[in-house]
Amino acid sequence: MKMFAAIKPTSLMRAALLLGVIMTLSACSGDSDLREWVAQEKAKKGAPIPPLPVIKTFETFTYNDQDQRDPFSPSTAELQPANSGPRPDENRAKEPLEMFALDSLKMVGTVGGGASMEVLVKDPGGVIHRVRRNEHMGQNYGRVTAIAEDHIDLVELVSNGNGGWMERPASIALGEK
Structure with a gap:
């Protein structure tokens, strides 16, 4: 044990540093393969550029x-006041078939004939309703104008x-549907 005590810490550090330098230099000597590969890759011709x-x-x-009139500006017909033309009656009580989209309703038959003909319409819930001329159905204020045996x-x-x-x-x- 006394032998190790005689070695000073500075000489131990010098020996470690010397060992590190030797290892580093020995690692550098093996890089000739890398240099050859890099030289070969540089010598290759690249793909031609299209x-x-x-x-x-x-x-x-x-x-x-x-x-002429600008095709991207509204026409004079489109600029008419909003209060001219047809308007929905907002004060009218909504009818049962007005809460369904028109394409979700299905005509299943008619009852009666002539001017008193009524149409049978099935809603999405499967309930069948009797509808007469001038009654409303659909979400766009649809008003029945005519009833025939095969269509409304x-x-x-x-x-x-x-x-x-x-x-x-x-x-x-x-x-339909």
Whole structure:
């Protein structure tokens, strides 16, 4: 034990440093393989670069209709006041079939004949309703205008996008859906 006590810490540190330098130098001597591989990779030719695409030239067009109506501005018919034209009666009590979309309703038959003909309409819940002319159905204020044995004709009120309303015809055929 006295032998180790005679070694000073500074000489121990010098020996460790010398050992580290020797190991580092021995690791550097093996990098000739790496240098060869890098040289081989650099010597290889790369893939050819594809040619640039041909730029298409477009024919110019001169717009000569500046004095005409702008196709992107609303027409005079669309600028009519919102209070002109048809309007839904907001004070009218809603009928049972007005809470369903028109395409979810199904005509299943008719009752009676002539002017007193009624149509049988099945709602999505499976309940069958009797509907007469001038009654309402569908979510767009649809009013029944005509009843035939094979179809119902309606007129719906839909928004025209400018705060007004416009009428749109619709129909439901017998056995549809």
